[in-house]
Amino acid sequence: MLKPRSTATRELVNLDGIWRFAVARDSACEPWTGPLDTRLEAPVPASYNDLFTDSAIRDHVGRVWYQRPVRVPRGWAGERVLLRVDAATHEGTVYVDDVLVARHVGGYTPFEADITEHVRPGGEFRLTIGVNNELTRVTMPPGSITVTQDGRRKQTYLHDFYNYAGLARSVWLYSKPAVHVDDITIVTGLDGATGTVDYSVETNAPAPVRVRALDAHGTEVAAAEGPNGTLRIDDVTPWRPGAAYLYDLVVDVLDGDGEVVDTVTEQFGVRTVEVRGSRFLINGEPFYFTGFGKHEDTPVRGKGHDDAYLVHDFQLMEWIGANSFRTSHYPYAEEVMEFADRHGIVVIDETAAVGLNLAVEAGLLGTPPRATFSDETFGDDTRAAHAQAIRELIARDKNHPSVVMWCIANEPSSNERGAREYFEPLVELTRTLDPTRPVTYAAVMFATHENDLIADLFDVLCVNRYYGWYIATGDLATAERYLEGDLRGWAGTFGKPIMVSEYGADTLPGLHSMWDAPWTEEYQLAYLEANHRAFDRIDALVGEHVWNFADFQTSNSIHRVGGNKKGVFTRERHPKAAAHALRRRWLPLGGRKPSPTGEYLKTE
Structure with missing residues (x-):
């Protein structure tokens, strides 16, 4: 999954800041249908556990709710509009106004939803995200939940670090063209002083693809056409421990007239990793x-x-x-x-x-x-x-x-x-x-x-x-x-x-x-x-x-x-x-x- 970035064909809005916040007291309620009924506010990104003085919030087992208004830039007409959550620990459910647009289990990896059909450029919508901190035998990490004699739900787990929860990483709104890059895979190698860069580009629809490698000064050092191929960089500067050197892979998606309809840049370093006998080698060393x-x-x-x-x-x-x-x-x-x-x-x-x-x-x-x-x-x-x-x-x-x-x-x-x-x-x-x-x-x-x-x-x-x-x-x-x-x-x-x-x-x-x-x-x-x-x-x-x-x-x-x-x-x-x-x-x-x-x- 590509991290969203601002490019000549894509725009990015960061949604970090102070959100409305509430602890779910009733599993039957539907807080996404209107403004959260709460006096609490919480920062994003942050775990919520240590923010408040109420121990019932710190020890809460179950879902909490975050909410804020979001305005879609009016210049995004004709673009796909996506919402990305970098992490929701440990389960996230996302609502655009009254509509559930995403659900993801796993507290440390990102997920996103295409919300184009639910919003309009220049318009505002109510974004509500529910975050569930429950750990069970089918979550990573696992855990178990018991109920105490006085009816409280108690979370136990086998890992030796606190089960912090919430929106601990950023939330984004971003645009991309109707025809666009979905994913890029880069695998590098070394052939003497030449770097090899095997690349694979996935697009959401068939379209011509052009690929260029730029060095740290922005100079083009290799180029190719097609969604899959190998670039060769002469006199390559390898990525080394303690001496990082990064290249840019610029991927352009073209229309029938050869005009760029989407462009994405992914940084990479040329290096190899190998296990040989009882040695661990980076770039053969x-x-x-x-x-x-x-x-x-x-x-x-x-x-x-x-x-x-x-x-x-x-x-x-x-x-x-x-x-x-x-x-x-x-x-x-x-x-x-x-x-x-x-x-x-x-x-x-x-x-x-x-x-x-x-x-x-x-x-x-x-x-x-x-x-x-x-x-x-x-x-x-x-x-x-x-x-x-x-x-x-x-x-x-x-x-x-x-x-x-x-x-x-x-x-x-x-x-x-x-x-x-x-x-x-x-x-x-x-x-x-x-x-x-x-x-x-x-x-x-x-x-x-x-x-x-x-x-x-x-x-x-x-x-x-x-x-x-x-x-x-x-x-x-x-x-x-x-x-x-x-x-x-x-x-x-x-x-x-x-x-x-x-x-x-x-x-x-x-x-x-x-x-x-x-x-x-x-x-x-x-x-x-x-x-x-x-x-x-x-x-x-x-x-x-x-x-x-x-x-x-x-x-x-x-x-x-x-x-x-x-x-x-x-x-x-x-x-x-x-x-x-x-x-x-x-x-x-x-x-x-x-x-x-x-x-x-x-x-x-």
Whole structure:
């Protein structure tokens, strides 16, 4: 799905701002039929949970309503008029006046509706969007709803971050011509000093297509005609980690007289990604990931996208020497992906499939274990929702050069019976949709090289490991031995690249001790050092992502006091001592792998 942009043939109106807001108190009401009966207002984009002082709004389970008037520009006569919602967490229903025009399930990917027949240029309409925050066994992420003795509906879920909801990303009104581009797919390669650009253009009706590639100065460097083909760019400047270079693919749709009726520009970078043996290669060169699992999480806004935090977070990643991050545990806003494209930050792009592990439920609640994969728990209908999440992720992000790998799940119960039957079709689907990028998942600590049932299906093995925190807490000598043995087991069993996609220790800023006391800043430093010593002895290791970039909010739980504190920055982005230590380790690496002696390992 192409992101709407303003071009010579298309116009774009941003609908962000203050909207009327109401919590659905009666499922039988139809608030879209008139002005919302409410005194509340809410900003878009933002999660609504932390905006108000009423705990009933924060804890509400079900639908909320946003509403605002929208005027269609009068110059759009004869154009198609579309409404696009960048995200509605977790289900969105859209009404134009009294008419339902769209419904979408999935809280982190965009959807849109052609509303041409329901509006008129120069006229105004009432836009109402309902957002439902409910999680069930057939949503991504999954969850369950219970009813308390006093009749309140209560949401539970298995992921360790707060279930922020609402319109957390932008809403748009845009126009496009009657005959137009629907989609563009770009796949790049390198042939010596020449870049190859395979392109495919989908239009809504048969029409001549012209394609041009422009360099960063706007100079045409290649051109072709037809909806499918290959461009060759001589003396190409590749997109590299830390040294981004972007080209423009300009696509023109022509009428019978050769006049342009639609024009769309899609940016791309020329680069290759490959797994060879136990190495991860970008442009044929070994790459070592340094960085974080992150979250879209800030005070007051929740998961609401904020350009100021976007810029500041990337500045902090550059300062600390991070060359990459994982979109844990859902697709991030498209503005984040575009920023990574422009600044040469490598991205592991993840679906919202987190919580497919009922062993975690049993451990946290002390309840009898249930089978994770079954008709009653996570079965065919869950997998269908998971497959749709994969389709929408790849459709949105397939052209981003920063995206080098698809992560289709975080910490599933991959050691349980039924895991292979559940995941094998999803891996095949991912490779069918995009055969050019490696596929991975992040393995939970319960899954080892001895009992994991799906690792052989994937290209890169990402493992989340917390030796020294959840296991061997406070005993870092033992933790280091456990970790090294664990990683050597994965390397010896599967012969694939291994990445530690999570490791970290909760840390209260300002808490200190002379000894290895968990929760202190000294312990976080010692914990990271022990992990790094083990990492540097594993030749197959291709990366390290600390959990987490910054502290983040979680559900109310005795296991989390004020949220998850594993960040090396506080939630307000103040550095803990660990941030300075990581900077000393990562800045000299430059994407190369360290060795136990402090030298750089040979990577060929």
